[in-house]
Amino acid sequence: MNKQFLAKSIAAGVATFMAGGALAACPTLTGPEQGGQFPHVFEKDEFEAKHSCEMSFSENPVIGQLNQRIAGNPGLAPLAERLPAEPLVVVPYAEVGRYGGVLDGISKATESGTSDLLSIRHVNLLRFSDDLSTVVPNVAKSWSWNDDYTELTLELREGHKWSDGKPFTAEDIVFWYENLVLDTHVIKEPKARFLSAGKPMKVEALDAATVRFSLNVPKPGLTAMFASDFAQPFQPKHLIGQFHPALNPEADKLAQSLGFENGYEVVKFYYGQSDWKDVPTPILKDAEKAQKLVDAGFTATAPTLESHIVVEDTLEGRRLVANPYFFQVDTAGNQLPYINEINEVYIGDEDIQSAKMIAGEIDYKTQAVNLTSAPVLLENSEQGGYDVALRPTIGMTTFAFNLTDKDSERRAVFNDVNFRRAMSVAIDRAQINEVAYFGLGKPAQYTAFDADTAPFITEAVKTAWTEHDVAKAAQLLDQAGVVDKDGDGMRDLPSGKKLELNIQYSTQGVATKVVEIVANNWTQVGVKTSLKEVTSDEYRNAQSANDLSVMVWNMGSPQFTLATDPAWLLPPYGTFFDLRTGMEWAQYLSTEGKEGTQPPQTVYDMKALAEQFGTLELGSDESQKVGLEIAKRTVDDLFIIGTVKAVSPIYRNNKLNNFNVQKTASYDYYWSYPYQPKQWFLSE
Numbered sequence: 001m002n003k004q005f006l007a008k009s010i011a012a013g014v015a016t017f018m019a020g021g022a023l024a025a026c027p028t029l030t031g032p033e034q035g036g037q038f039p040h041v042f043e044k045d046e047f048e049a050k051h052s053c054e055m056s057f058s059e060n061p062v063i064g065q066l067n068q069r070i071a072g073n074p075g076l077a078p079l080a081e082r083l084p085a086e087p088l089v090v091v092p093y094a095e096v097g098r099y100g101g102v103l104d105g106i107s108k109a110t111e112s113g114t115s116d117l118l119s120i121r122h123v124n125l126l127r128f129s130d131d132l133s134t135v136v137p138n139v140a141k142s143w144s145w146n147d148d149y150t151e152l153t154l155e156l157r158e159g160h161k162w163s164d165g166k167p168f169t170a171e172d173i174v175f176w177y178e179n180l181v182l183d184t185h186v187i188k189e190p191k192a193r194f195l196s197a198g199k200p201m202k203v204e205a206l207d208a209a210t211v212r213f214s215l216n217v218p219k220p221g222l223t224a225m226f227a228s229d230f231a232q233p234f235q236p237k238h239l240i241g242q243f244h245p246a247l248n249p250e251a252d253k254l255a256q257s258l259g260f261e262n263g264y265e266v267v268k269f270y271y272g273q274s275d276w277k278d279v280p281t282p283i284l285k286d287a288e289k290a291q292k293l294v295d296a297g298f299t300a301t302a303p304t305l306e307s308h309i310v311v312e313d314t315l316e317g318r319r320l321v322a323n324p325y326f327f328q329v330d331t332a333g334n335q336l337p338y339i340n341e342i343n344e345v346y347i348g349d350e351d352i353q354s355a356k357m358i359a360g361e362i363d364y365k366t367q368a369v370n371l372t373s374a375p376v377l378l379e380n381s382e383q384g385g386y387d388v389a390l391r392p393t394i395g396m397t398t399f400a401f402n403l404t405d406k407d408s409e410r411r412a413v414f415n416d417v418n419f420r421r422a423m424s425v426a427i428d429r430a431q432i433n434e435v436a437y438f439g440l441g442k443p444a445q446y447t448a449f450d451a452d453t454a455p456f457i458t459e460a461v462k463t464a465w466t467e468h469d470v471a472k473a474a475q476l477l478d479q480a481g482v483v484d485k486d487g488d489g490m491r492d493l494p495s496g497k498k499l500e501l502n503i504q505y506s507t508q509g510v511a512t513k514v515v516e517i518v519a520n521n522w523t524q525v526g527v528k529t530s531l532k533e534v535t536s537d538e539y540r541n542a543q544s545a546n547d548l549s550v551m552v553w554n555m556g557s558p559q560f561t562l563a564t565d566p567a568w569l570l571p572p573y574g575t576f577f578d579l580r581t582g583m584e585w586a587q588y589l590s591t592e593g594k595e596g597t598q599p600p601q602t603v604y605d606m607k608a609l610a611e612q613f614g615t616l617e618l619g620s621d622e623s624q625k626v627g628l629e630i631a632k633r634t635v636d637d638l639f640i641i642g643t644v645k646a647v648s649p650i651y652r653n654n655k656l657n658n659f660n661v662q663k664t665a666s667y668d669y670y671w672s673y674p675y676q677p678k679q680w681f682l683s684e
Helices: 002-018 044-051 063-068 115-121 170-181 222-228 237-243 251-257 263-271 287-295 350-358 371-379 408-414 417-425 429-437 470-479 512-524 536-544 559-564 583-590 601-614 621-637
Strands: 041-043 088-090 102-107 126-128 135-137 142-145 151-155 202-207 210-214 308-313 317-322 328-330 341-346 386-392 396-401 500-505 528-533 550-555 647-653
Touching (some): 041 044, 044 088, 115 341, 135 222, 170 202, 170 210, 237 251, 237 263, 371 647, 396 417, 408 417, 429 512, 500 512, 500 536, 512 528, 559 601
Parallel strands (some): 088 328, 102 341
Antiparallel strands (some): 041 088, 142 151, 317 341, 386 647
């Protein structure tokens, strides 16, 4: 493909030369209908060949000042040396933007409600375009599969550089996989989506700009994962590798000279212990050690390929500045991003968050803005100078009972499907829809897949165990042995002990009104239920420690997510940041029976279906057949209970330009990432 573009470019140049003229300046294209082989973007040689022109490039006039705020970064090279030889050319949605300004954002806390802001600066090897179906180039300029989807080869951009000016190469991808993902000193256990049939992939650097992933079984959804996943499959080997004992025999000695115990401590100081990039940076972890690294010639935070890099990090928020080596330009040749800085503040209180949005003090927010806030936001939008759009969600609020609860009698009750079915039909979804979602939602069962975009899911599956039927709930609870033994009107455990549930929840994951309705519904059928709001960090830590009896969070995924990551279909049914149940089942599976509790046969059956689904091309007859079996088993097991699928607010300040409202308020496509936020700009 690139050779063809190059040939066209040469031919166009020769033709112009023969005609006696120099190459013309390139046109400044804008508008959503513009693009080359892929929507809204061109490769540089493609753009020049199409218009018989030669691009020239410009930079942010204050980029040097912004670079000085990146602790440890060297002085800037000229722009021509900072851009790749083949930058990605982005077509602005409406107009060529203007440099400057600070984008004001809001999150709950570090690692809490932050991913919509992360998505603004995020990059990955590939990207979904804003049609949410077309995979387009990003960090990688092209890719190709072998015939049976067991080898994926990606071509990178010649001359691409990290934010500190050092070369980015295929070796940085190999380093991420071999020395971080698969190194148990760094990550205890690799995530399922980074494996193939439960075993490591083979990741090879064929040359500086070419990397190949070799799989144990077909995995056609791998490109979709690289287009949507929050984790970035590359890390700066030139920096972190110096402290990795497997790569540098002097790593421990070097680390100790800087006040660290060993090399691995520095690796985790920069990288953390997972691919989640919103962990506290070295600046917040230990400012003194971070300064020692800077004094020794290293950067205070790990270099990035993203559009912005963290320069301040506190318990109150973080500040980021534009990456002076970012690899994208607009059609006028201006290096992106346009926005100088991102200012993210942490406010856990939902009312204070809403007040700041009403006052127009925030520029963009969608995550953790519950629909219950929509009326007051809409009412004040004109006065506050902002817009609120309501968009469909992918997931919905779901509930689950702890299938490996620490209390053995509770565990036995929760593992009785009659109990789970009873608690599902006890929920008044119509009330939830009217009270919490203003009639804008639709009652639905959790099917693992986003049922609206998975055409194989039948109406019977979507609505299984969703009718509000108090009599049926009572009958099923009786069958589960949960009856009123002492005559106080509340049901007890089979032994006669009180059965009282407490729902701990975070407003990042669910609206309070939904939890209140469900708690009341369950109490009305005799299962006394109380609730307590906690921070998302408190909730997640308690859930992962197996300390909760009831879990509640937003769940549901598009097909490609389940095709690339079977973890969503197997215990604990999510990540640290999602709803999790069956922690001891998960432990048993990961240790091959050495620890934890053996799960029931249905889990093994689902494991076989999940692995099969991942080998099939999405949309094929076989894929849809297996997908339906997965959905049926999900609602039959009812390990996770759905409620109502609704809409969610997307908030945008009117001064934020080149903004295309998202088709879905969805983490699965990584919020704003498909919508080119690097070409957003601010006007006063």
